[in-house]
Structures are given as structure tokens and as C-alpha cells.
Amino acid sequence: MNTLVLFFQKKAEKRSILIHPSNRQEEVFTTLQVKNKHLPTDDSWLTSCRQYGPRDILQILTGIFLLCLTSPTLAQEVEPTVELGEVEVKADRIVHKTDGLLLYPSEQQKASSRSGYSLLQQLTLPNIRVDEVGHSISAIDQRGGVQIRINGIIADKAEMLSLDPKNIRKIDFIDNPGVRYGDGIAYVIDITTRRADNGYTLGTSLTQALTTRDGDYTVYGKWNTEKSELSLNYSFSYRDCKGIRTEETAHYHLNDGSIYTILRNDLASRNRSLSNQMKLTYNLADSSRYVFQASLSGNFRHVPGDFSQKQIVDGAQTYTALEQQQSQSSSPVLDLYYFQQFTPRQSLTLNAVGTYIGTRSSDSYDEGSPYRYDVDGRTYSLLSEAIYENRLKPFTLSAGLNYSQKYTNNEYTGDVSSVTPMHHNRVYLFSEIKGVWGKLRYSAGIGGSYLHYRQQAHSYDYWSFCPKAALSYNFTHSLQLSYNFQLNERTSRVAMISDAAIRTNRMEWTVGSPDLKPNRETYHTLRLSYNDSRLQAYAQGFYKKCPHPNMAVYERTSDDRFIYTQRNQKEIDALHAMAYASYWLMPEKLSVTAYGGLFRCFNFGHDYTHCYTSYFATGALNAYLGNLSLHAYADNGSRFLEGETKGYSGGNIALKAAYSYKDWQFALIWQQPFQHKYKMFESEVLNRNLQKTIALYSRDACNLVNLTVTWRLTKGRKFRAVNRSVQLKDSDTGIIR
Numbered sequence: 001m002n003t004l005v006l007f008f009q010k011k012a013e014k015r016s017i018l019i020h021p022s023n024r025q026e027e028v029f030t031t032l033q034v035k036n037k038h039l040p041t042d043d044s045w046l047t048s049c050r051q052y053g054p055r056d057i058l059q060i061l062t063g064i065f066l067l068c069l070t071s072p073t074l075a076q077e078v079e080p081t082v083e084l085g086e087v088e089v090k091a092d093r094i095v096h097k098t099d100g101l102l103l104y105p106s107e108q109q110k111a112s113s114r115s116g117y118s119l120l121q122q123l124t125l126p127n128i129r130v131d132e133v134g135h136s137i138s139a140i141d142q143r144g145g146v147q148i149r150i151n152g153i154i155a156d157k158a159e160m161l162s163l164d165p166k167n168i169r170k171i172d173f174i175d176n177p178g179v180r181y182g183d184g185i186a187y188v189i190d191i192t193t194r195r196a197d198n199g200y201t202l203g204t205s206l207t208q209a210l211t212t213r214d215g216d217y218t219v220y221g222k223w224n225t226e227k228s229e230l231s232l233n234y235s236f237s238y239r240d241c242k243g244i245r246t247e248e249t250a251h252y253h254l255n256d257g258s259i260y261t262i263l264r265n266d267l268a269s270r271n272r273s274l275s276n277q278m279k280l281t282y283n284l285a286d287s288s289r290y291v292f293q294a295s296l297s298g299n300f301r302h303v304p305g306d307f308s309q310k311q312i313v314d315g316a317q318t319y320t321a322l323e324q325q326q327s328q329s330s331s332p333v334l335d336l337y338y339f340q341q342f343t344p345r346q347s348l349t350l351n352a353v354g355t356y357i358g359t360r361s362s363d364s365y366d367e368g369s370p371y372r373y374d375v376d377g378r379t380y381s382l383l384s385e386a387i388y389e390n391r392l393k394p395f396t397l398s399a400g401l402n403y404s405q406k407y408t409n410n411e412y413t414g415d416v417s418s419v420t421p422m423h424h425n426r427v428y429l430f431s432e433i434k435g436v437w438g439k440l441r442y443s444a445g446i447g448g449s450y451l452h453y454r455q456q457a458h459s460y461d462y463w464s465f466c467p468k469a470a471l472s473y474n475f476t477h478s479l480q481l482s483y484n485f486q487l488n489e490r491t492s493r494v495a496m497i498s499d500a501a502i503r504t505n506r507m508e509w510t511v512g513s514p515d516l517k518p519n520r521e522t523y524h525t526l527r528l529s530y531n532d533s534r535l536q537a538y539a540q541g542f543y544k545k546c547p548h549p550n551m552a553v554y555e556r557t558s559d560d561r562f563i564y565t566q567r568n569q570k571e572i573d574a575l576h577a578m579a580y581a582s583y584w585l586m587p588e589k590l591s592v593t594a595y596g597g598l599f600r601c602f603n604f605g606h607d608y609t610h611c612y613t614s615y616f617a618t619g620a621l622n623a624y625l626g627n628l629s630l631h632a633y634a635d636n637g638s639r640f641l642e643g644e645t646k647g648y649s650g651g652n653i654a655l656k657a658a659y660s661y662k663d664w665q666f667a668l669i670w671q672q673p674f675q676h677k678y679k680m681f682e683s684e685v686l687n688r689n690l691q692k693t694i695a696l697y698s699r700d701a702c703n704l705v706n707l708t709v710t711w712r713l714t715k716g717r718k719f720r721a722v723n724r725s726v727q728l729k730d731s732d733t734g735i736i737r
Contacts, residue, residue: 094536094582096480096529098434098441098472100174100188101125108588109622110168112629112658114665114710115205116150116160116191121656122631124593124620125173126580128187129635129652133207133669133706135160135216137189140616140638141576141599143544144186147177151192153337156297158233158277161205162220164712167193176470176484176525184490195285196224199716207708212700213240229283234276241271243699244680246308250692252507254560262507263313264367267320270307276300291339299331303361312367314506321368327361345391352384359410368506373416381406395435402428412500420498420512425452432468439474449489451518455499458514464489466520478532484525490549491518504564508690511565513550519568521546534584542576551605552643554687562690572642573602578616593620601641610686612646614639631656648682664711671704678702 095102105119113119120137121130127141135157137146148155150163174188200223207216216237223230248264279297307324338350357379364372387400406424432445447466453459466489472482498512522545529538551569556562578597585592596617603610618635637651658667672678678701685692 093533094531096472096482096531096538098443098470098482099176099484100172103171103173105165105168105171106588108624108629110165111660112624113165114658114667114708116148116155116163116165118658118667119165119168120171120189121633122622123171124582124618124622124633125189126175126578126595128189131652132654132656132708133209133214133671133704139186140618140635141186143542143576144184146187146189147185149188149190151195152190153293155191156277156279158218158220158235158279161218161235162203162222162231162233163191163193164201164714169194176486176523196222196229197226198224199714200224201712201714203710203712205708205710207706210705210707211703212243214238214700214706227284227286229281229285231279231281231283233279235278237273237275239271239273241698241700242269243701244269244271244308245697245699246310246694247697248692248694250507250690252560252562253556253689255556255558260315260507262315262505263311264321264505265311266308267311268309270305272304272306274302274304289341291337293335293337295333295335297333297335299329299333301327301329303327310367314368321366323365323367325361325363327359329357329359331355331357347389349387349389350385352382355379355381355383365503365505371415371503373412373414373502375410375412377408377410379406379408395433397431397433399431400429402426402430408498410498410500412502416500416502418498418500420455420500422498423452423454426450430466441472441474443470444468447489451491453497455497455514458499460515460517462518464518464520478530480529482525482527482529484523486523488521488523489518490521490546507560508562508564511563513565513567516550516566517548517568519546519549521549534587535581536583537579537581539579540577542574542578544572544574544576546572551603552645552687553605554644554685554690556689566643567606569606570604571602572604575600589624591622593622594618599638599640603641603643605643608644608686608688610641610644610646612639612641627660629658631658644686646684646686648679650678650680663713664709667708667710669706669708671706672702675702 093104093106095104103123105123109119109122113122115132117130117132117135117137120128121132127139127143128146129138129140131137137148139146148160150159153159155163169192172188172190172192174190175186177185177188200221202221204220205216205218209215216235218233218235220233221231245266246264246269247266250262250264252260252262254260277297277299279295281293281295283291283293285291303326305324305326307322310321310323312319312321332355334354336352339347340349341347357377359375359377359379361375361377362372363374364370381404383402383404385400385402387398389396389398404424404426406422408420408422408424410420412418412420426449428447428449430445430447432443434443435441445468447468449464449466451462451464453462466487468484468486470482470484472480474480497514497516499514501509501511503509524543525540527538527540529536531537548568548570549572550566551572553565553567553569554562555565576597576599578595580593580595582591582593584590594617596615599614599616601610601612616636616638619633621630621632623630632655634653635651638649640647653672655670655673656667658665676699678698679695680698680701681696683694
């Protein structure tokens with residue numbers, strides 16, 4: 001429910017006007033408040049309104065109308081008797097759109113949150129899993145990546161942790177991204193906040209595991225003065241886990257017709273990592289005329305020495321083998337952004353990002369015989385984009401150009417000897433219109449790209465066209481039917497097109513496929529949705545058709561080696577059906593969310609066909625008790641089949657209690673309660689010559705308790721809304737793992 005409350009003083013009594021938007025109409029009610037009593041927050045104000053007649057309502061409306069028209073002198077004359085006061089707005093929490101949902105978090109949700117992660121976790125977005133402890137957001141349905149933006153800018157971990165939820169205006173959840181978002185992005189979450197004109201904010205977010213060695217610490221500061229804002233973020237994290245175990249059983253069908261079985265089970269392991277992130281940002285904004293932003297960031301990560309000691313049962317013999325890895329990487333990034341509002345209807349947005357990624361790693365494994373290789377990797381990339389928007393009367397037109405250039409050179413030495421210099425150039429043009437015709441909303445767009453790839457003797461030029469169309473019809477204010485169609489371009493991971501061969505174990509090798517071509521994916525989505533002040537629900541069907549995709553190939557050589565690679569094969573299809581519901585059991589106090597469905601996969605290779613059906617379910621409960629909030633979340637993980645690999649990602653259970661006190665907030669998060677052997681991941685290879693099952697277990701994740709302490713100090717802050725529509729990022733090193 002959206003309620004606008006206007007308070008004004010007249011003689012000895014205090015009256016208020018409530019404007020309630022419903023179905024794009026305004027209903028005006030009045031209530032009488034004496035001795036500064038506030039309006040009730042529930043629907044009881046409707047009862048209060050009925051005791052006043054039309055004459056009272058007419059007098060109050062006439063008074064407000066005259067106030068809006070009078071001169072400053074007249075306003076001064078009536079100031080002793082009429083005084084404007086508080087304005088309060090309450091809106092429909094969720095608005096269904098053609099491409100997703102528009103969410104307005106409640107004041108209770110924002111007050112009980114300490115960062116962008118905790119707020120998104122409370123919203124329980126469909127198919128989105130938020131890991132507050134690991135500071136990650138992923139798609140449960142495995143459709144693609146999740147892109148997080150703040151005011152249109154792709155946000156990293158430090159920015160999400162320093163985000164003050166109280167300053168959030170709205171959240172745009174896009175589950176059918178348009179033609180401008182490119183390939184590999186299944187969901188976009190854009191958080192819109194208010195911008196401060198003056199003042200500063202200092203804060204810190206400290207998360208420490210109480211049951212294992214795992215910590216994440218962030219400090220940040222923002223300073224605003226008129227048009228300028230300067231911000232600095234620094235994060236440090238570490239992890240030292242000794243409870244991760246892998247269990248593997250592999251059956252190899254040899255050339256002589258026999259089956260050879262090898263068991264590989266971890267006896268001991270250690271996984272350590274240290275990470276440092278720093279980002280300096282300067283922002284210059286002149287109201288809505290222009291915005292300029294420059295940021296310089298650096299990410300430095302060090303893995304001092306991971307290992308796993310394995311017991312190998314190889315036929316009739318049993319022995320131990322040691323797998324080791326160490327690496328270090330650094331990645332400075334320069335990001336320049338400019339927005340210009342030419343007229344109230346026309347704007348231009350420019351963005352350019354330069355990235356360097358330097359990586360050094362060393363891997364060794366002595367199963368069967370010693371095997372070791374080192375990698376010295378360097379990646380340079382330039383990503384740029386320009387978008388023009390014109391809000392015409394019948395529709396809004398947007399058009400853009402995206403140009404990217406990337407050079408990757410990974411040198412493998414040791415038992416792997418290979419140099420893989422790769423050049424990628426891509427030009428992408430897109431245009432889209434959006435409009436409203438009565439109760440019908442529509443959008444249509446098309447993107448066209450040219451991709452040039454070269455790696456020594458291997459090269460190709462690839463053209464693709466990506467159209468999109470979306471329609472939504474509002475039967476009533478609450479009930480909507482929408483349909484989306486989209487054709488996307490999907491390119492291979494850089495690592496899989498490198499000309500390198502890496503030994504996985506004594507019997508298996510991973511080999512790059514430099515002749516892999518991009519492919520196209522066609523999406524169809526049909527959704528029926530309903531929402532009112534307490535209930536938000538929808539049912540959805542999703543179908544994907546992907547001809548000539550990159551699919552797994554397992555080849556057996558004449559000397560009984562098993563090669564894993566990828567090639568363009570026949571087709572992958574997927575069917576996804578689900579239902580979602582979120583309901584306020586007690587308005588603003590207690591909410592419950594549940595959704596679930598099925599996922600059906602069809603994989604048609606050159607010499608195999610695999611199909612699989614899985615089911616998923618998620619539930620959440622959120623309670624807001626003043627300064628104390630309680631949250632519970634559970635899902636059963638995800639199961640999928642792609643190529644010849646059937647996979648499972650472990651489910652998640654989390655219980656959280658958070659308490660706010662002045663500028664502080666304390667939260668306890670208990671994950672995977674009452675579990676002693678948590679399965680993080682499992683995969684099964686279904687090839688006719690190789691059947692293999694690998695399961696990854698973690699004792700560190702069982703009964704994991706984390707304490708988070710957040711402190712935020714804000715002084716002299718005055719706000720206004722901002723928005724930024726473009727941001728680019730690159731993090732692909734192209735190294736085979």
C-alpha cells in the first residue's frame with residue numbers, strides 16, 4: 001500500500017491528508033489528530049476517515065490548494081496558523097514489470113540490514129542465493145551469472161558492504177535482461193540509492209567465523225561536498241580450511257574391453273588464501289545535467305600453498321599421492337564514466353574500463369608419476385560502451401555501441417610446454433524501444449555483433465544477431481501476464497579455447513579446443529503474476545533452445561589416455577517451471593516466502609543423448625521485532641545436466657539473528673546446522689568410456705557460526721537520488737584449471 005501523509009497545523013488541531021494510489025487513481029481521506037498523535041500504521045486509518053463528512057474533506061483540500069497557489073508574502077502571513085510537517089510514503093512492495101520486478105524494501109527491512117548482502121538476503125529474490133558470509137550472490141537455477149549494480153554501476157564486495165540500506169530507494173530485479181547486457185548474464189539486480197550533497201560517512205564491517213579460520217574485514221569512508229564525492233574502500237580477507245575432502249570413483253573402459261577402476265579419496269587437505277582489495281573513487285555530479293566518475297582499484301590475491309593428500313586405490317595397489325597448488329595474482333583496474341543530459345528527454349552515457357591481470361601459479365600432482373607445471377599469465381583488456389537514450393512520446397528509444405579488445409598470453413612451462421597468445425576483438429551494436437499502449441506494455445530490441453578471434457594458426461570471424469521482444473498485459477492493477485523472447489550470443493570460456501593440454505591425473509587430460517565457435521541461445525518465458533499489499537506471487541515457464549553449443553567430449557586414445565575437451569555439437573534444450581509466493585503474515589512484522597519447481601535438461605551430442613529432471617525448493621522466514629530481527633533460509637541446492645556431466649550444488653540452510661544499537665549492529669549467522677558432513681558439490685560423468693563420480697565434502701562448513709559487527713558513523717548528510725546506467729568489467733584470465 002502506498003500512503004502519502006501530509007501534516008499541517010491549524011489553530012489547536014492537527015489534521016492530515018492521506019493520498020492512497022490504487023490502480024493509478026488517487027483516493028483522498030482525512031483524519032483528525034489531536035495533541036500530536038500519529039496516524040496508525042495499519043489499515044485502521046480507513047475507519048477513522050469515515051467519521052468525517054464531505055464538507056470537512058472539501059475544506060481541507062481547498063486549504064491545501066490555496067497554499068500551493070499563494071505568493072511568498074501570503075505564505076508568511078498564514079505561517080502562524082498553517083505549518084507543513086512530515087511527509088510519509090508507503091508503496092506497494094513489489095511491482096511486476098515486463099522484464100522482472102521493481103521492489104521497494106520496507107523500513108523494517110532496511111533498518112535490520114547492515115549491508116547490501118543482508119538486505120538482498122531478506123528479500124528472497126526468486127532463484128537468487130545470497131551468501132552473507134561468503135559475500136557472494138549466485139543463481140540457483142544455473143542459467144547464468146548474476147550482475148549486481150548500485151545506481152547502474154556494477155558493484156564489488158567492498159561497495160556492497162559499505163552500502164547503507166537506509167539510503168536505498170528501490171531495487172530493480174531484471175530476470176530477462178535486454179539486448180544491452182550481453183551474453184552470460186541471467187539476472188541483473190540494480191540498487192538505486194540517494195546521493196549525499198554534504199557530509200561524510202565512516203564505517204567498518206567485520207565478519208569472523210567462530211568455528212573455523214575464516215575472516216573478512218572492510219573499512220570505508222565517503223566524503224561529500226556540494227558536487228563532489230570521494231570514497232575509499234579497503235578489504236582484507238583470509239581463509240584457512242583443513243576439513244575439505246574429495247571422494248572420487250572412476251571406471252575406465254580400456255581398448256581391450258576391460259574396465260579399470262581407480263579410487264581417489266582425500267586423507268588430509270589444507271586450503272589457504274589471502275586477499276586484499278582497495279578502491280579509490282571520485283564522483284562529480286551537477287544535479288541531473290552531468291555525472292563524471294573515475295575509479296582506480298586493485299585486487300591482490302595470494303594462495304601460499306594448498307594441498308590434498310590422497311589415498312589411491314589403483315587396481316591391486318594402494319598408495320598415497322600429493323596434489324599441491326600455489327598462486328598469486330594482481331589486477332589493477334581504471335574505470336572512467338561520463339553521463340550527459342542534453343535535454344529532459346535525451347541523454348548520452350560513456351564508459352571505458354582498462355584492466356590488467358597478472359597471474360603466476362604452480363601446480364603439481366604425483367599420482368602414478370610426478371607431474372608439475374607453472375603458468376605465467378598476462379591479460380590486457382579495454383572495454384568501452386556508449387548509450388544514447390531519447391524519451392519520445394510513444395516510446396523510449398535507446399541505442400548503443402560496445403567495443404572490446406582483449407589480449408591474453410599465458411605461458412605454460414615444466415611438464416606442460418605451451419604459449420597461448422590470444423587476440424579478441426568485438427563490436428556490438430544494439431537498439432531497443434519500450435512503451436505503453438493502454439494496459440499493454442511492450443519492448444523490442446535487436447543487437448548485432450562482430451567477433452574476431454586469433455590464436456597463432458587458429459582464427460575466425462563470427463557475426464551474430466540477437467533480437468528480443470517482450471509483452472505484458474495488466475488484466476487488473478494486481479494481475480499481469482507477460483511473455484519474453486530473446487536470442488543471445490554465447491561465447492566460450494577463454495581457457496577452453498587455449499591451445500594447451502593439462503594432465504588431470506594418471507589417466508585423464510584436459511585439452512583446449514582453439515577451433516570452438518560461439519553459439520546462440522533462444523529463450524522463451526511466460527509468466528502470470530499477482531501482487532497486492534501483502535501477497536506477491538507468480539507462476540512461470542521458461543524454455544531454452546541452444547543449437548550447436550559447446551559440449552563435452554571424452555576421447556579414448558590408443559594408449560588408454562582419456563581426453564576431456566569441448567566441441568560444437570548438436571543441441572542443448574532446457575525446460576524450467578516454477579511458482580513463487582511471498583506473504584506478510586503480519587504486515588511489516590513477519591513475512592514468509594516459498595518457491596519451487598522442476599528443471600528438465602536435454603543434451604544431444606554427436607554420439608550421445610542425455611536427459612535429466614530435477615526438482616528444487618526454497619523457503620524463508622523473516623521477523624522484525626524492533627531493534628531485533630530474526631531470519632531463516634533454506635534451499636535444497638541445484639541439480640543440472642550439461643553435456644555429459646550431471647552436477648549437484650549443495651543446499652543451504654542459514655539462521656540469523658541481528659540486533660541494532662545506535663550506530664552498531666551485531667549479527668550471528670549459523671549455517672548448515674546439525675550437519676556433520678556437508679556435501680558442497682557432486683558431479684557424475686556419463687560417458688560410455690568413462691564413468692566417474694566426484695563428491696566434495698566440507699567439515700568446516702558444518703555448523704558454521706559467524707559473528708558480524710558493523711559500525712557506521714554519518715555526519716551532515718543531505719541526500720538526493722542518482723542513477724548511472726553503464727558499467728563494464730573483466731576478470732577472465734584464460735588459464736586452464
